[in-house]
Amino acid sequence: MLHRKPGLLDGPPFAAGAESLAAHHGRLGLLPARRDRLELVATVEASGLQGRGGAGFPVGRKWRTVAERARGHAVVLANGAEGEPLSAKDRTLMAARPHLVLDGALLAADAVGADRIVLYVGEEHHTAAAALDRALGERRREFGRRAHLVQAPVGYVSGEETAAVHYVNEADARPTTTPPRPFQAGVGGRATLVQNVESLALTALIARFGDDWYRAAGRGSTAGSALVTVSGPVPYPGVREIELGTTVGEVAAAAGHLREPLEAVLVGGYFGAWAPIEEAWHAALDPAAMRAAGLAFGCGVVGFLPREVCGVTATARILRYMAAASSGQCGPCVFGLAAVAEATTRLATGAAFRDDLDRLNRWCGQLAGRGACRHPDGAGGLLQSALSVFGAEFAAHQWQRRCKHGNLLRKAA
Amino acid sequence: MVPDVISVDRIRCDGHGLCAELLPELIDLDDWGYPLLGGGHVPYHLRDHAKRAVAACPVQALRLQAGVKTAGPGRKA
Ligand SMILES: Cc1cc2nc3c(=O)[nH]c(=O)nc-3n(C[C@H](O)[C@H](O)[C@H](O)COP(=O)(O)O)c2cc1C
Ligand code: SF4
Ligand code: SF4
Numbered sequence: 396m397l398h399r400k401p402g403l404l405d406g407p408p409f410a411a412g413a414e415s416l417a418a419h420h421g422r423l424g425l426l427p428a429r430r431d432r433l434e435l436v437a438t439v440e441a442s443g444l445q446g447r448g449g450a451g452f453p454v455g456r457k458w459r460t461v462a463e464r465a466r467g468h469a470v471v472l473a474n475g476a477e478g479e480p481l482s483a484k485d486r487t488l489m490a491a492r493p494h495l496v497l498d499g500a501l502l503a504a505d506a507v508g509a510d511r512i513v514l515y516v517g518e519e520h521h522t523a524a525a526a527l528d529r530a531l532g533e534r535r536r537e538f539g540r541r542a543h544l545v546q547a548p549v550g551y552v553s554g555e556e557t558a559a560v561h562y563v564n565e566a567d568a569r570p571t572t573t574p575p576r577p578f579q580a581g582v583g584g585r586a587t588l589v590q591n592v593e594s595l596a597l598t599a600l601i602a603r604f605g606d607d608w609y610r611a612a613g614r615g616s617t618a619g620s621a622l623v624t625v626s627g628p629v630p631y632p633g634v635r636e637i638e639l640g641t642t643v644g645e646v647a648a649a650a651g652h653l654r655e656p657l658e659a660v661l662v663g664g665y666f667g668a669w670a671p672i673e674e675a676w677h678a679a680l681d682p683a684a685m686r687a688a689g690l691a692f693g694c695g696v697v698g699f700l701p702r703e704v705c706g707v708t709a710t711a712r713i714l715r716y717m718a719a720a721s722s723g724q725c726g727p728c729v730f731g732l733a734a735v736a737e738a739t740t741r742l743a744t745g746a747a748f749r750d751d752l753d754r755l756n757r758w759c760g761q762l763a764g765r766g767a768c769r770h771p772d773g774a775g776g777l778l779q780s781a782l783s784v785f786g787a788e789f790a791a792h793q794w795q796r797r798c799k800h801g802n803l804l805r806k807a808a
Numbered sequence: 809m810v811p812d813v814i815s816v817d818r819i820r821c822d823g824h825g826l827c828a829e830l831l832p833e834l835i836d837l838d839d840w841g842y843p844l845l846g847g848g849h850v851p852y853h854l855r856d857h858a859k860r861a862v863a864a865c866p867v868q869a870l871r872l873q874a875g876v877k878t879a880g881p882g883r884k885a
Contacts, residue, residue, distance in 0.1 A: 572817050725818035730840040761838055767818045 401604070402620060402636045403596055409491045413526035416533040419494040426498055427602060435506040436462060439598055442606035443618045447484075448474055448554070448591030449666055449694045451682050454598065461507040461578050461588040469509035470582040472563065473500045475516040475523060475592040476547040476554030479664045480716065481696040484622035485592050487634040489516065489523035492596065493530035499595025500542065502602050507588050511541050515559050518546035551665070551720035555768045556589040558722070569722040570768035591694075593622055614640030615681035621692070623680065627699025628655040637680060644676040646697050655701040659784055663693025665713050666773035668780035669706065672699075691776075705798050706785035710778065711739040717774040727765035732774050734758060739778070742792040752793040756782060810875030812850040814858050816843055820869035827870055830861040 406414055406422050414422075440455030461469055473496060477485040489496055500512045514531075516524045528544055545563055547553045553568040560581045562568040581587025597619070601609045610618040617639045623646060626632045630651030637646065643660055647653060657672040662680075668690050670678065678685070682692040700709055718732035735758050738751040759782060762775030782789060791797050814834065816827075823841040833854055836844040850858045850872065862870040 572819050726821060726823045726840055726842040727818065727838060730842070731838070734839070758839075761844060765818065765838075765842070765844075 401600060403488060403492060403495060403593070403600070403622060404634070404636045406492070409487065413490060413493050413529065416494055416530065419492075423600075423603060426502065426599070430502065430505045430602075432462065432506055432508065435502060435602065438606050439506070439601060442601045442609040444594065444597055444601065444609065445617070445619075445682060446591055447593040447597075447621060447694060449664075449691075451686075451692060454590065454594050457578070457588065457590070458503065458506045461509075461586050464578065464586040465508040467508040467510065468585050469504075469507045470511045470513060470585050470587040471500055471503045471507065471509045472513045472515055472556075472559055472577070472582060472587055472589045473503075473592050473595055474554060474556070474559060474589055475514065475520065475527075476559065477517050477520065477694075478547075478549070478551040478554045478720075479666070479694055479696065480551075481626055481661070481664050481698050482624045482694050484624050484634045484695055486517070486520040486523040488593055488596055488622065489520065490526045493523075493526040494534075495596040495599045496527065496592045497530055497534060497538070497542075498599035498602075499590075499592075499597070501537070502598050503588055503590060503595055504541070507586075509588065511582065511585075512538070512543075513563055513582060514542065514544045515547050515554075515563065516544060517549065517553070519549050551717070552722045552768065552770055555770070557768065559589060560587060569724055570766075570770075572767050612638045613681075614638060615679045616683040617681045621680075621695050623695040623697050625650045625697050625699075627657070627660075628701045629653060629699065640679045640681045640684075642677050642679055643670075643697060646680065647676075647699065653699070655703060657699050658702040658704065659700045659706060661696065661698035661700065663691040664696035664698075665717060665777060667691055667693045667696060668776060669700075669710075669784040670780070671784050705743065705788065706781060707739065707788050707792050707798075708743040710781040710785065711736065711743040713777060714739050714774060717770070717777075721770060722768075725766040725771075727762065728771045731758060731762050731765065731771060735762075735774065735778055739781075742789060745792070745796045747793050747796070749793075752789055755789075811852070812855060812858065812875050813848045813873045814845060814850050814862070815848050815871050815873065816845060817869045817871065820867050821865075822867055822869075824866055826864050826866065827861045830864055831857050834858070835861070 436458045444454045445451040475485050548568045555570050556577050557570045558568045560577045561571050563582050577587040577589045612620045620638050659669045660675045714736035718736040721728045741747045759778040762771040825837050825841045828835040828837045862872050
């Protein structure tokens with residue numbers, strides 16, 4: 396029994412590089428030797444662990460679904476694409492604690508009955524890929540030939556589950572039409588468990604210390620702990636581990652004293668939502684509570700927006716990124732995202748057409764569910780929150796062509 | 809009775825808009841000519857119209873599914 400609660404990022408400092416297998420085992424012990432499939436699934440189910448790739452789907456339930464279809468020939472795809480520009484938690488985890496990710500992939504493979512493991516890592520995450528590669532080398536006997544590393548092409552959409560499967564199958568990282576979803580027919584046509592690397596790493600701790608150990612953390616309605624990535628005007632931005640239910644204000648305090656007054660916070664990343672800082676400050680980073688409040692924990696992004704920065708401009712920048720990241724296959728995503736990005740940019744730069752704000756309000760409700768994947772849903776949700784949180788500023792940009800600091804906006808050069 | 813559901817393969821659909829002409833009760837078009845299906849539930853009296861729209865789509869992007877809910881892990885993302 397461990398007295399101190401081990402977290403994903405405990406152990407040697409990140410700067411020391413990847414933890415070796417010997418150090419990993421020395422610190423956490425071996426994985427349980429006898430691993431009964433159904434027991435593993437039941438333990439993860441009982442832990443209440445939810446996926447950390449963005450959607451927050453219960454991990455145990457997904458394992459059970461794949462296990463029921465697999466008949467021993469499933470595939471586990473560990474998703475370390477992490478294309479989200481404001482997130483760094485997956486690459487940090489893979490780079491510093493590769494053996495936790497490998498432990499998790501191995502457990503998942505045992506649980507669902509998989510004889511193949513794909514480590515799908517964003518090609519820009521060099522340190523992470525090198526660490527996993529080296530870690531695999533340390534465990535050749537355990538993994539044999541069943542695990543291999545695939546570098547995901549740079550891009551927001553490459554990490555979407557059907558895009559990942561498509562890339563592994565056909566070197567094309569564009570999403571595909573569902574059904575079939577990966578759990579039905581994924582890599583090589585086999586039932587495939589696509590699971591975020593943080594989700595997998597957490598199962599490595601749950602398998603060692605038990606589901607009740609995991610549930611002991613968490614202050615609100617969702618049990619457990621999570622990695623978050625903090626950005627904005629703070630002295631110590633970056634990745635940290637929190638107990639779920641920690642407030643936004645506490646996360647800010649842990650990142651050092653704020654250097655500037657804040658306007659808003661972006662929670663959940665580019666797929667998430669803006670929240671006004673006064674409301675968000677005491678809000679708990681608790682997936683269930685956030686869902687009830689119309690927010691999403693997503694992949695754990697906490698991005699602070701300084702008061703000096705215009706919310707309309709910040710939103711326009713994100714929407715332009717999302718529009719450019721579209722895989723270009725579905726009309727409503729291609730045209731809809733381009734249109735909302737352009738209209739928001741015109742508003743931000745004082746070049747608005749007279750009906751831009753009206754059209755944004757209309758278009759924003761027409762994005763969800765309109766693509767083969769949920770990329771447009773993410774952009775629509777973000778825009779919706781911007782229109783509500785920065786409503787007065789959007790209106791001022793439309794009608795007075797002024798920003799909130801009273802400055803007259805000039806047409807963009 | 810669970811109503812049938814009409815859905816569109818977003819990758820296939822290239823915005824011909826024919827479906828909205830044949831089934832205006834259920835299908836609207838967005839500013840670029842791509843179908844807005846709402847929930848896609850097809851009331852019984854519109855089933856034949858829906859079938860006609862499915863057959864008319866030049867790229868076979870429309871699908872009519874019998875009214876059963878499919879279950880699976882997380883619709884989202
Ligand atoms: C546009 C888009 C991009 C995504 N990118 C990632 C990603 O980079 N990493 C990730 O783990 N999940 C990503 N997801 C979510 C995956 O589709 C999938 O839900 C996830 O990997 C499942 O793991 P989890 O249940 O452990 O969260 C993305 C989803 C969408 C719609
Ligand atoms: S919704 Fe957008 S990102 Fe997703 S598959 Fe269609 S075009 Fe690509
Ligand atoms: S008829 Fe077919 S291609 Fe044309 S808009 Fe409708 S679904 Fe799309």
